[in-house]
Amino acid sequence: MTHRTLREEVTVEGVGLHSGRRCRLVLLPREEPGLVVRGASGPVPLSLRAVEADERRTRAAGVATVEHLLAALYVAGVSAAELVVDGGEVPAGDGSAWVFWEAVQAAGTRPLREPRPVLRVAEPVWVRDGGRLCAALPGEGLRVTYVVELRDRPAQALDVVVTAQTFARQLASARTWGYREEAAALHAAGLALGATEQNTLVLEDGGYRNPPRFPDEPVRHKVVDLVGDLALLGAEVHAHVVAVRAGHRTHLALARRMAEAAGLARPEGEGK
Numbered sequence: 461m462t463h464r465t466l467r468e469e470v471t472v473e474g475v476g477l478h479s480g481r482r483c484r485l486v487l488l489p490r491e492e493p494g495l496v497v498r499g500a501s502g503p504v505p506l507s508l509r510a511v512e513a514d515e516r517r518t519r520a521a522g523v524a525t526v527e528h529l530l531a532a533l534y535v536a537g538v539s540a541a542e543l544v545v546d547g548g549e550v551p552a553g554d555g556s557a558w559v560f561w562e563a564v565q566a567a568g569t570r571p572l573r574e575p576r577p578v579l580r581v582a583e584p585v586w587v588r589d590g591g592r593l594c595a596a597l598p599g600e601g602l603r604v605t606y607v608v609e610l611r612d613r614p615a616q617a618l619d620v621v622v623t624a625q626t627f628a629r630q631l632a633s634a635r636t637w638g639y640r641e642e643a644a645a646l647h648a649a650g651l652a653l654g655a656t657e658q659n660t661l662v663l664e665d666g667g668y669r670n671p672p673r674f675p676d677e678p679v680r681h682k683v684v685d686l687v688g689d690l691a692l693l694g695a696e697v698h699a700h701v702v703a704v705r706a707g708h709r710t711h712l713a714l715a716r717r718m719a720e721a722a723g724l725a726r727p728e729g730e731g732k
């Protein structure tokens with residue numbers, strides 16, 4: 461497989477999920493490998509090195525909430541593009557990866573000459589943080605087994621091989637979710653200011669406040685978040701990833717461990 465880019469420019473506008481401000485994202489075709497963000501002093505590669513994350517969201521190269529976009533690009537095979545972001549955050553769309561998936565499908569993709577790096581997990585690697593666990597086991601393709609523990613209701617689990625088909629049908633439209641009782645604290649922390657009942661599934665009293673798109677929408681969304689975080693490896697990933705009670709921080713710690721084990725980690729400033 462080679463790197464791929466977009467056939468044409470893609471624009472997505474809307475509110476930032478966390479900032480609540482109007483944001484605009486333009487994706488431009490790029491002839492060189494890599495996803496980069498246009499910066500004042502040149503393009504900044506979207507990679508594990510450019511990342512800060514908390515369990516709520518992933519921020520890379522100065523752009524907040526990149527994970528749903530990156531998941532859609534990864535599954536569509538797009539590994540060469542330039543992002544131009546106004547407003548500091550990727551627009552929320554409907555809170556899922558759907559808006560990006562649909563836009564990329566509409567634009568179409570085309571191959572570049574350069575082969576896309578492949579990351580194969582040879583030996584199991586894992587990270588643990590209290591009750592959180594993320595492990596990568598050898599496997600063909602990208603398979604994810606995710607377990608999410610929820611308050612006041614049974615845990616949700618999903619085992620899925622991530623392909624364009626499963627992504628489109630089972631994952632891409634699963635929205636960001638949160639507990640109603642956490643909304644005030646998140647707002648006080650300057651987070652989720654753009655969250656609405658259209659772009660966020662709200663959990664309350666053992667049920668959902670607004671209609672879910674899937675009975676297990678939360679765990680499906682967690683798989684999207686994980687795929688978006690693994691996309692920062694900049695490679696086609698072959699692994700069976702198991703995540704239990706994990707979040708962005710744990711996903712990214714696993715990605716770093718996978719890069720090290722595969723010999724992809726390079727000293728600062730060297731290589732792509």
Ligand SMILES: [Zn+2]
Pocket residue numbers: 527528636681685
């Ligand atoms: Zn998410």
